[in-house]
Amino acid sequence: MRTKDMRRSVAALAALTMAGACTAQGIEVHGGQRQPVRVDVTGTPSGTASAPASGGPKQDDGDSDGSDGSGDDKGTRETAPTNPPPTPTPPPAPTPAPVLWSQGDEGLDVRELQARLRQVAWLFAGPTGTYDELTVRAVKGFQGKRGLPRTGKTDSVTWARLLNMTREPGKWDLYAYGGQPAASPDPRCLTGRVLCISKTSRTLRWMVDGRTLTTVEVRFGSEYTPTREGVFSVYFKSRDHWSTLYDTPMPYAMFFSGGQAVHYSSDFAARGYYGASHGCVNVRDEAAIAQLFAQVRNGDKVVVYW
Incomplete structure (x- = not known):
């Protein structure tokens, strides 16, 4: 190689060596002039890209699903699904109490029901032994007063309450x-x-x-004015009789013993056996006694017995 060419090569090599040294010290050579270069703490010049070293810490670019535990994942962290609380099951409807008697029923049990309703002043007629409209109203009133369903039907609950409030009715009740x-x-x-x-x-x-041609219900005198017992005969009939002794009407009267007679009584029709006669035999069915009065003759026998 010629001496001149060797000098050029040495000079070029020296320039490259100096450029590398200056760059390491923050000096960059452009066109033979040194320029300062800002170096970050990692030693990488500003404005230049630098891939992270293999195996180094991974930088978070905002798209990571991980969390550092600080709670700043802005809702990106998925949480485990939770089951909703079970819907409470409503309690089963109470079973209605069994019905013992209702409208249209008849018998001794209905008669007792009516007698007990009379004791607590919810029924003022009867007992008749027939569960009629008056009995329905009385049962409804009794139920409503005690907070029970107002059905008008006598169920086991209604009957138990009535039993607790009343006494057992007697025969005349x-x-x-x-x-x-x-x-x-x-x-x-x-x-x-x-x-x-x-x-x-x-x-x-x-x-x-x-x-037997006809049967009617009758009422007798009280213990102070008892109806006489024995065998008698009809001795006098009076269609529109008026008692001068008691100042009261005695229609369809058929006298059999002194002032005692079989006759119609409006008081008996209204009050039933909660009243008494003055010794006469009262009949409360006016139509029945009207027919009876037409058939009975003076001299016919009258038997009063226990």
């Missing part, structure tokens, strides 16, 4: 308005034409030769 079967006729009633009157069943049979 149960048949205060009649309905008791007629007693068997007295043997003295089996012949001829007879008004056969039983104090036990409080009934009057109109009998001809042992055959």
Whole structure:
């Protein structure tokens, strides 16, 4: 190589060596002039890209699903799904109490129900032994007063409450308005034409030769004015009789013993057995006694017995 060419090569090599040294010290050579270069703490010149060293810490670019535990993941962190609280099951509806009696039923049990309703002043008629509209109203009133469903039907709950508030009705309570079967006729009633009157069943049979033609309910005198017992005969009939002794009407009167007679009584029709006569035999069915009055003759037998 020629000496001149060797000098150029040495000079070029020296320039490259100096450029590298200056760059390391923050000096960059451009066109033979040194320029300062800003160097960051990592030694990488500003404005130049530098890939992270292999195995170095990964920088968070905002798209990571990880979290440093500071709670600044801005909702990007997924949470485990949770089950919603179970919907409470409503309690089953209470089972209605069984119905014992309702409108249209008949019998002794209904009669007792009516007698007990009378004791607590929810019923003022009867007992009749028939679960009628008046009984329905009385039961509804009793139920409503005690916070029970106002059905008008007597269920086991209503009946238990009524039992706790009342006493057991007696025979006359149960048949205060009649309905008791007629007693068997007295043997003295089996012949001829007879008004056969039983104090036990409080009934009057109109009998001809042992055959019953009519049966009506009757009421008697009180313990202070009792109806006489025995065998009598009709001695006087008065269609529109008026009692001068008690100043009261006695229609369809058929006298059999002194001032005692079989006759219609409006008081008996209104009050039932909660009243009493002054010794007469009261009949409350006006239509029935009107027919009876037309059939009975003076001299017909009257038998009053227990």
